[in-house]
Each structure stands twice: as structure tokens, then as C-alpha cells.
Amino acid sequence: xxxxxxxxxxxTPKAAQMNVVQAVNLALDDAMAADPSVIxxxxxxxxxxxxxxxGVTKGLSTKYGDARVRSTPISEQAIVGAAIGAAxxxxxxxxxxxxxxxxxxxxxxxxxxxAKLRFMSGGQTHVPLVLRTMTGAGMGSGGQHSDYFEAWFAxxxxxxxxxxxxxxxxxxxxxxxxxxxxxxxxxxxxLSYWAPGKPPARGERVPIGKAKVALAGNDVTLISYSGMxxxxxxxxxxxxxxGIQVELIDLRTISPWDTETVLTSxxxxxxxxxxxxxxxxxxxxxxxxxxxxxxxxGSLKAPVQRVGGAYCPVPFSKPLETAFMPGEAxxxxxxxxxxx
Amino acid sequence: xxxxxxxxxxxxxxxxxxxxxxxxxxxxxxxVIKSGKLAMVYYSPRGQEIIPSAMSVNLxxxxxxxxxxxxIHDMLAKGVPVKQLxxxxxxxxxGTCKGKGGAMHVTHPASGVMVTTGIVGASLPIANGxxxxxxxxxxxxxxxxxxxxxxTNIGAFHEALNMASVWKLPVVFVCQNNSYxxxxxxxxxxxxxxxxxxxxxxxxxxxxxxxxxPLAMYQVAREAVERARSGAGPTLIEAKTFxxxxxxxxxxxxxxxxxxxxxxxxxxxxPLYRAWLISTGHATEQELAGIESGIEKEIDEAVExxxxxxxxxxxxxxxxxxxxxxxA
Numbered sequence: 252x253x254x255x256x257x258x259x260x261x262x263t264p265k266a267a268q269m270n271v272v273q274a275v276n277l278a279l280d281d282a283m284a285a286d287p288s289v290i291x292x293x294x295x296x297x298x299x300x301x302x303x304x305x306g307v308t309k310g311l312s313t314k315y316g317d318a319r320v321r322s323t324p325i326s327e328q329a330i331v332g333a334a335i336g337a338a339x340x341x342x343x344x345x346x347x348x349x350x351x352x353x354x355x356x357x358x359x360x361x362x363x364x365x366a367k368l369r370f371m372s373g374g375q376t377h378v379p380l381v382l383r384t385m386t387g388a389g390m391g392s393g394g395q396h397s398d399y400f401e402a403w404f405a406x407x408x409x410x411x412x413x414x415x416x417x418x419x420x421x422x423x424x425x426x427x428x429x430x431x432x433x434x435x436x437x438x439x440x441x442l443s444y445w446a447p448g449k450p451p452a453r454g455e456r457v458p459i460g461k462a463k464v465a466l467a468g469n470d471v472t473l474i475s476y477s478g479m480x481x482x483x484x485x486x487x488x489x490x491x492x493x494g495i496q497v498e499l500i501d502l503r504t505i506s507p508w509d510t511e512t513v514l515t516s517x518x519x520x521x522x523x524x525x526x527x528x529x530x531x532x533x534x535x536x537x538x539x540x541x542x543x544x545x546x547x548x549g550s551l552k553a554p555v556q557r558v559g560g561a562y563c564p565v566p567f568s569k570p571l572e573t574a575f576m577p578g579e580a581x582x583x584x585x586x587x588x589x590x591x
Numbered sequence: 592x593x594x595x596x597x598x599x600x601x602x603x604x605x606x607x608x609x610x611x612x613x614x615x616x617x618x619x620x621x622x623v624i625k626s627g628k629l630a631m632v633y634y635s636p637r638g639q640e641i642i643p644s645a646m647s648v649n650l651x652x653x654x655x656x657x658x659x660x661x662x663i664h665d666m667l668a669k670g671v672p673v674k675q676l677x678x679x680x681x682x683x684x685x686g687t688c689k690g691k692g693g694a695m696h697v698t699h700p701a702s703g704v705m706v707t708t709g710i711v712g713a714s715l716p717i718a719n720g721x722x723x724x725x726x727x728x729x730x731x732x733x734x735x736x737x738x739x740x741x742x743t744n745i746g747a748f749h750e751a752l753n754m755a756s757v758w759k760l761p762v763v764f765v766c767q768n769n770s771y772x773x774x775x776x777x778x779x780x781x782x783x784x785x786x787x788x789x790x791x792x793x794x795x796x797x798x799x800x801x802x803x804x805p806l807a808m809y810q811v812a813r814e815a816v817e818r819a820r821s822g823a824g825p826t827l828i829e830a831k832t833f834x835x836x837x838x839x840x841x842x843x844x845x846x847x848x849x850x851x852x853x854x855x856x857x858x859x860x861x862p863l864y865r866a867w868l869i870s871t872g873h874a875t876e877q878e879l880a881g882i883e884s885g886i887e888k889e890i891d892e893a894v895e896x897x898x899x900x901x902x903x904x905x906x907x908x909x910x911x912x913x914x915x916x917x918x919a
Contacts, residue, residue: 290727318727324757329716329750336720336734339705340655342727344720359747363710364717372698373688374911376705408912432914 269450271443274418275307275383278425279345281454283315286343289429290319293330293347293383297322304349305385305444327353331360331382338380339368343429351386351438352395365434366409381428385439387478387528388576394564399477399529404436405506405538411459412505414438416480418448420503423457431459440478462509464516468496471589472516474539475526476502479577483526486582495590505535510542517543517551522589524556526582531559556585598809602648603873604882606805607864609644611879612886613664614861616673619890620663620680621840628898629681631694635836636664638803641860642767642830643668645808646735649816650703655721655734657706657714660695661767661834665737670702677893683900690903691911711772712742715751715764722760722819733819734762740829741772743786752793752827759824763815766827767802769834774846790827802830803860832860 269277282289291311295304300322302309312320323330327348334346348354354361361382369377388397404412411433415421421439428435465480466487475483480501487497498516502508517523523543525536536557543555558577566572597603617637623629639661647668650656658665666676671687679686680694687699695709706717718736725732742748743766755762766786770777783789790797796818800811808830815826833855837844844852868874909917 321758324750324753326750326754328747329719329754332713332716332747332751333720333723333754336657336705336717336722337724337727338720339717340721340724342724356746359710359713360716364706364708364713368698368706369913370911371688371692371696372706372911373686373691375688375698375700377914411913 267450268447269418270445270447271415271418271421271439272305272307272445274422274451275425275439276309276311277451278422279308279311280314282343282426282429283311283319288341289343289345290321290337291345291347292321292323292333294325294349295322296320296347303347305441307383307439308347327357328360331357331365334380334382335360335365335368335378338378338434339376343379345381345383345429347383349385350396351384351400352398354382354384354400361404361410361436362407366407369433370409377432378434379432381425381435381437383437383439385441385444387441388560388565388572389442391567391569391572392565393567397565399438399527399560401438401505402529402533402535405535409433411435411507412438413459413503414440414477414505415457415503416440416443416477416501419451420457420463420501422451423455424459424503426454427456427459430456435459438477443478443481446481457503460504460507460509462503462512463501464498464512465501466497466499468498468520470496470520471522471524471586472498472500472513472520473524473526473582473586474500474502474513476505477528479526479528482577482579482582486579486586489579489583490586495586497586508539513539514543514546517547521550521552524558524582524585524589526558526577526585528560528576530562531557532562534559553589553591556589558582558585596810597806598648600873602809603805603868605648606641606644606809607868607874607879608882609647609668610640610805610861610864611883612673613640613644613667615883615886616667616890617663619894621836623894624840631680633694633840634661634838635834635840636661638835638855638860639767639769639832640664641805641808641864642765642802642832643737645805646765646812648809649812650733650735652703653732654703655718655725655732656704656737657708657718657721657734658704658737659707659711659714659739659742660709661739662697662707662737663694666697666699666704666707669704671697671699671704672702673889673893674896675699677897678900681897681900682902683897684903685896685900689907691907712738712745712747714738715742716747718762718764719751719755719760722755722762723758725761726758731820732761733816734760735765736762737765737767739772740766740768740770740777740781740786742766743789744772744781752790752795752825755825756793756795759822761819761822762825763812763819764825764827766829768829768831771834771838771846773838776846785829787827787829793827795825795827797827797829799829799831802832803858805860805864
């Protein structure tokens with residue numbers, strides 16, 4: 252990985268704006284300044300190694316020292332294990348597993364240990380770590396550098412999963428995750444890393460487990476998170492021209508997800524569409540659709556629609572990769588189907 | 592017994608007290624399981640008593656231990672209370688973990704047992720993290736990872752040794768080499784004859800020691816703990832031993848060579864040490880018998896306590912998943 256990828260257009264944020272890379276960096280900086288137990292480690296995170304492959308941790312080792320901000324060997328099990336042990340001992344580690352696909356080689360540490368130690372110890376220990384990881388198709392990285400695995404982790408009791416879609420949420424959720432007493436998986440979307448957005452208010456936390464109504468509307472509820480939010484917003488704007496009022500919900504936290512906000516919205520609109528980049532089968536959309544159906548079956552005017560990645564590994568060739576990812580046409584079609 | 596410099600008498604007795612507790616506790620566990628009063632999959636540590644006993648006399652209560660499914664000896668040696676340990680293995684609400692962990696996940700931070708894992712190789716990376724916390728805070732705590740010889744063929748072992756060496760972490764890796772990974776002989780599964788050789792790749796001392804020899808084990812443990820505590824970094828100890836009751840209780844041992852187990856049991860390290868303490872005048876028969884009857888009484892009380900203890904409430908399903916209780 253090197254960032255931004257060759258050929259990608261990178262907007263320079265205007266003075267009043269900020270991108271996600273800067274927002275996560277600022278959150279880490281603020282957390283480290285406020286609490287000496289916050290430590291950062293992962294592959295290439297130190298400034299000698301260029302402050303992270305995408306620059307998210309740039310400046311931190313210079314400011315806080317090589318002891319608190321450490322580049323690690325390429326050893327994902329050792330990275331997560333070190334974070335678990337340090338967290339049990341009372342530190343607040345923010346460990347980076349560079350790409351989400353690399354979490355697969357540390358699944359034992361994440362699933363069997365980080366997520367379960369509080370429960371298995373009867374509450375005597377807890378594991379307040381944050382695991383940062385980045386992912387997303389669309390950069391031509393192929394089958395092992397692009398996957399969204401949030402549903403796997405959401406299926407494991409004991410770990411919280413967040414996926415911000417914009418700089419303000421990225422900042423606020425990072426602060427909340429660091430302060431949370433349980434392990435949090437923090438998913439960053441590669442393609443939108445450098446997209447400028449509204450900057451966060453310094454120190455403002457975004458609560459874990461709380462969705463945001465990004466756009467109010469009465470006709471249909473569109474639920475998404477992470478990189479897909481931008482596409483959903485574009486579709487909502489397009490449909491508004493046809494007089495269709497979409498209520499767009501940014502889930503922000505995938506587990507535990509905000510059933511209240513979602514159900515309140517769908518109770519009003521009576522129609523719902525869930526969109527994620529992860530493969531559609533057995534995805535987060537299935538859980539949301541099932542919950543909406545269980546709770547609101549009698550009042551729904553249409554089956555809940557799910558939009559997700561194609562059932563195949565993320566392909567390399569550009570047209571294939573584009574076809575794999577849920578596109579705006581697909582989202583629009585799903586919304587129209589829910590309205591029909 | 593090896594000819595190394597003798598530790599003080601009280602340390603010799605302390606090692607015996609721990610080893611005798613582990614032995615007697617294991618004997619009772621097996622008896623109670625066979626009686627049907629407790630039901631569990633049990634990984635007996637019998638035969639491996641000396642290793643954690645000699646390690647633990649070099650550790651303080653604040654020092655950390657991460658151990659594995661065959662780890663009851665490690666827990667008892669570090670000071671986990673017998674009563675709460677039994678109650679945990681009995682799945683009772685009064686157990687160390689309210690019955691939610693069981694034998695493979697006993698945790699008791701008050702005695703420094705921070706994690707017990709059922710996953711081979713997983714103790715090492717977590718011990719590193721505990722050591723990292725101690726290092727960053729400038730504490731003089733040492734972190735000990737126990738594991739078997741089988742764990743040295745899994746990636747986590749190698750990742751953890753490398754990271755500990757690169758970061759000079761105050762950690763001691765203690766491989767209890769009992770010659771078998773589950774049912775497979777070390778020679779069939781492992782490219783090196785001695786696990787300690789593997790330390791060479793990670794630029795740390797690697798020491799093979801007779802783990803059933805209390806004096807040799809004590810000496811090696813002391814040096815490794817001092818090295819870690821002084822900031823000089825990790826050590827890999829390979830303590831050779833043998834497990835008397837197979838991989839899991841009820842194991843037919845059909846994979847062992849004929850006579851192999853009987854020969855090992857004939858060299859039972861606990862009675863051998865007992866005889867040595869008496870024959871060399873470090874202890875009297877009466878003194879050791881007193882220790883043993885005290886242990887027996889403690890175990891009696893633990894069994895009674897466990898069987899009289901309630902099972903956890905099913906509301907525990909919603910507790911300790913997260914800090915916040917999950918809504919019913």
C-alpha cells in the first residue's frame with residue numbers, strides 16, 4: 252500500500268475542511284495528549300517509517316516518542332496480543348492492523364481473546380483496546396487487500412465495531428473508542444480517506460451505538476455506513492429531484508447497532524433499504540432486514556431491500572471491480588423497488 | 592538434584608509446599624471427577640509440578656502469569672486460592688470467574704494470573720503486552736508465559752519471541768516440554784531436538800533444563816526473572832518434564848512407547864524432592880507431613896465449599912459481555 256494510490260485524484264481540504272486521515276490523526280493526538288496510557292503501535296506507524304502507509308499516524312512518534320508510538324514487525328498476532336496484554340494491564344492501546352484482510356491472521360487474538368476475556372474472567376479483567384484497520388474496494392488491490400469483514404466481527408459478542416463515513420464522525424468515534432472499556436474495531440475506508448468534509452469540533456465525542464439521521468425524509472429509509480454513505484447521499488439527492496424523500500441513516504456503529512433510530516425511521520417510512528460494500532450474503536444487511544421485519548412486519552409496505560457486494564472475491568480488473576461494488580444505479584434501483 | 596548453589600531453606604520448603612499442593616490437588620480433582628461429583632474435561636498437570644513451583648518462588652504477587660489449558664499447576668504455584676479455583680472448575684458462582692471461564696480460562700488478577708487460554712500458542716503474545724505495559728510505566732514487573740512444546744510450532748510463538756526480543760520486554764517464556772503435543776511425539780512434529788535452540792533466532796538466551804529438578808529449575812528461573820526485571824530482555828526456558836495422565840484425563844496413552852509412562856512415573860519429581868529434602872536434612876518427615884496434612888485440609892474445605900456453592904444465575908449471560916449489562 253502507498254497512499255494516495257497512483258492516479259487517484261486527491262482534493263486538498265479547504266482551510267475550513269478536514270479529511271478523515273487528518274481527523275483520525277487529530278483524535279489520536281488529542282487522546283495521547285490527554286492520557287499517558289494511550290499508546291499507538293502497528294506496522295509503519297512511526298515517523299521514521301513515514302507515519303503509517305496513509306499517514307494517519309504522522310507526527311505522533313515525533314511528538315510522543317518512540318516508546319508510546321511504535322512501528323512493529325509484520326506480526327499481526329503479536330500486535331494484537333501485545334495490545335490485549337497492555338490493555339488488561341490498564342493501558343489504552345490503539346493498535347493498527349493495516350488492512351482488514353490482515354485481521355484474518357490475528358483472528359484468534361481478536362475473537363478468542365480480546366472479545367472474550369471480560370466474560371471468561373467473570374468481569375475481573377477487561378480489554379480496552381482499539382484496533383484500527385483500513386479497507387475498501389476501488390483501488391485495484393484485488394482479492395486480499397479490499398474486503399469488508401465487519402459482519403464477522405459483529406457476530407462475535409464482546410467486541411464493538413464502528414465504521415465512520417466522514418471526518419467529524421471519524422474523530423468523535425475514535426475518542427469514544429479509546430475511552431471505551433471494551434475492545435473496539437475501528438474501520439477506516441480507504442477510498443474516502445482524503446475526501447474533505449466538515450471538521451470535527453475539538454473534543455466532541457460521537458457516542459458508540461448511536462446512528463445519525465444524515466438526511467430526513469418520509470418516503471423510504473436508506474441505511475448505510477462507511478464508504479457507501481457517499482453513494483447513498485448521491486442517490487438520495489438524485490431521487491429528491493423526482494420528489495422522493497429519502498431518510499438517510501448513517502449507522503456509524505455496526506455493533507451494537509442503533510435499533511431505536513432505525514426502527515423509528517422505518518416505522519415512519521414503512522420502507523427500508525440497507526446498503527453496504529461487504530458481500531451481500533450473510534451481511535450486516537441481513538441482520539438489519541431481519542430485525543426490521545421482526546419488529547415492523549405488519550406495517551411494512553415492501554420487503555426490506557439489501558444492496559451489497561457481489562458474491563465473489565474482490566476482483567482486480569477495473570470493470571470487474573466496479574461491477575463487484577454496489578453502485579449508485581444499484582442503490583437507486585433498490586430504493587425504487589422498495590417504493591413500488 | 593543438580594549441584595548448583597542452594598537457595599535458602601525457606602525457599603526450598605516453599606517450592607515443596609507448592610509442588611505438594613499441585614500434586615495433592617490433582618489427585619483429588621481426578622478422584623472427584625471420577626466420582627461423578629464434578630463433570631469436566633480435565634488436563635492434568637501431574638508430573639509437571641516442579642516447573643511453576645520453582646518459577647513462582649522467584650516471582651512476586653505483582654508479577655504477571657499467562658498460562659494455558661494445562662495450567663492448574665501454574666495457577667496454584669502463583670497463588671490462586673484453592674477454594675475459588677475448585678469452585679470455578681465446578682462452574683459455581685463462587686469461582687474465580689463466577690463459573691464463566693472454567694478450567695481453561697481461570698483468571699485471578701489478585702495473584703497475577705491474568706489470562707488462561709485454551710488456544711495453543713496464545714499465551715506468549717499476551718504476556719508480551721503485559722510486559723509492555725510494565726516497561727512503559729517503568730514498573731519492575733515481570734511477565735511469564737507458560738506453554739507446551741507443541742506451542743513452539745505455531746506462528747504466535749515465533750512472532751512473540753521476535754517482538755519481545757526487539758522491544759527487550761521483561762518477559763520469561765517457559766516451555767514445559769513434556770515430549771508430546773496432544774498425542775504426537777516431539778520428534779515427529781518438531782525440527783529441533785531441543786526447543787531452547789529456537790531462542791538463537793531471536794537473539795535471546797535459550798536454556799534447556801531438567802524441569803523436574805527443583806534446584807536446576809530454580810536457578811534457571813532466577814536468572815531469567817532477574818534478567819527480565821533488570822531490563823535486559825526476555826529468556827526462553829525449556830523445562831523438560833512429563834505428563835502422567837496423558838493429554839486429557841481418560842486418555843488411553845496408546846500413542847506412547849511401552850513403559851515410557853511407567854518409567855517417568857517411577858521418577859515422580861514430588862516424592863523424589865521430598866526424599867531429598869529429608870535425606871539432606873533440609874526438612875524433617877514430620878515437617879513435610881504437616882505441610883501435606885494442611886494442604887489436605889485446605890482441599891477438603893475447597894471441595895465442600897464447591898459442592899455447597901450455587902450455580903451462577905442465567906442473568907450472567909448478559910453480564911461481562913461488555914461493561915454495560917446487555918438488556919434482557
